[in-house]
Amino acid sequence: MATFEEKVQKQVEIIKQRTFLDPTLDMVFKKIFSKDVTLIHFLNAVLHPTEDRKIISIVRKKPASSLMSAIDTEEVRFDVHARLNNGTFVDLEMQRAWHEDFADRMELYADQLSIESKIHFDSQRTATERADHPYLMPTTYSxxxxxxxxxxxxxxxxxxxxxxxxSIGDPDALPVYNKKRYIVIDLSKVDAKVLDLNTAETEWLELFTRMASAKAAPKTSDPIIADVYSRMKVSLHENNFITEIATGMVTEAEISTRIGTARREGKDEARYEDAEAFLREGDSIERVARVLKLPVEKVQELADKIKNAKQ
Known part of the structure; x- marks a missing residue:
């Protein structure tokens, strides 16, 4: 059986045979949207704002947020978190695989986004404004x-x-509360008919569904889309970056396999066993915590235990 390092090296070789990086991978996704102009372009494409509400600037917000309860603290880490010039707050997430608590995760992230946004929103208002409308909320998009x-x-x-x-069944029904919105883009339902619509949104959909296997960039008159293809060429990236991508791919694949086995066998403690195994193989605390859905503090304790045992 191949070692973890051998699996990573094989994945590196596979990636290097491609023209472009896979935009659905976590590191690649975040690199694409590290440029403000790219994020603005994408949000205008998928939020469909009216002309007077077009997004022209953003302010990046911290990606991590702590969710505290009486017994534990869980970290909610947004992929891309920003405040728009029109006062709207956005969390943009890339989800590669379905899991049974997906809808709950969506709601948890949306709730935390609302709380974070409310805190910032109130910090920008006067004492009189807060007193007159203490429950006023900003608009959020998840x-x-x-x-x-x-x-x-x-x-x-x-x-x-x-x-x-x-209102179920009424095609003209309007939401009773329009400040908390969710947009779900299902890439599995993107087909040639959708792409033929030839809009800014469908150019992004083509990028997310076809770039990883494309041999060349498609013809486009959009400089932002062209720039993404240019920046995501495999040949432009250093070996360390590609190796880190490959490590994440192998780690998540193996963790998913182990989780499936653990669930079938009814072993909840298997997640901590897997966490220890991957830490011993050199994977990062943050990645193991995120993929296995364990508190960072618990994974840190395991890492400290492993380190102390070696001394």
Whole structure:
């Protein structure tokens, strides 16, 4: 059986045979949207704002947020978190695989986004404004790009909100609260017919569904899309970056396999066993905590235990 290092090296070789990096991978996704102009372009494409609400600037917000309870503290880490010039707050997430608590995760992230946004929103208001409208909330968008079939999506682009049950079946129904919005982009439902629409959004959809296997960049008159293809060429990136991508791919694949086995065998403690195994193989505390959905503090304790045992 191949060692972890051998699996990583094999994945590195596979990546180097491609023209472009896979935009659905965590590190690549974040690198794409590290440029403000790119994030602004994407959000204008998928949020469909009216002309007077077009996004022209953003302010990056901290990616990590602590969710505290009476018994534990869990870290919610946003992929891309920003405040827009129109006062809206956005969390942009890339999700590569379905899991049974996906809808709950969406709601948890949206709730935490609302709390973080409310705190910042109130910090920008006067004492009088806060006293007159203490519960006033800013608008938030939780945007999820999903590289798998989402069971509650009928189309490639679904916008969710708070509706009355009595409005079910009414095509003209409006949300009763329009400040907390969800957009789910289901890449599995993107086909040639969708791409033929030839909009800014569908150019992004083509990028997310075809770039990883493309031999050359598609013809486009959009300089932002062209820039992403140019920046994501495999040949432009150093070996260390590609190795880190490959390590993440192998780690997540093996962890997913172990989680599946553990669930079938009913071993909840297997996640901690897996965490220790991957830490011993040199994977980072943050990645193990994120993929195994364990508290960072617990994974840090395991890492300290391993380190002390070696001394």
């Amino acid at each position: 945007v999820w790009i999903c590289n798998f079939p989402v069971n509650f999506c009928e189309s490639y682009h679904e916008e969710l909100g708070l509706f009355r049950f009595s």
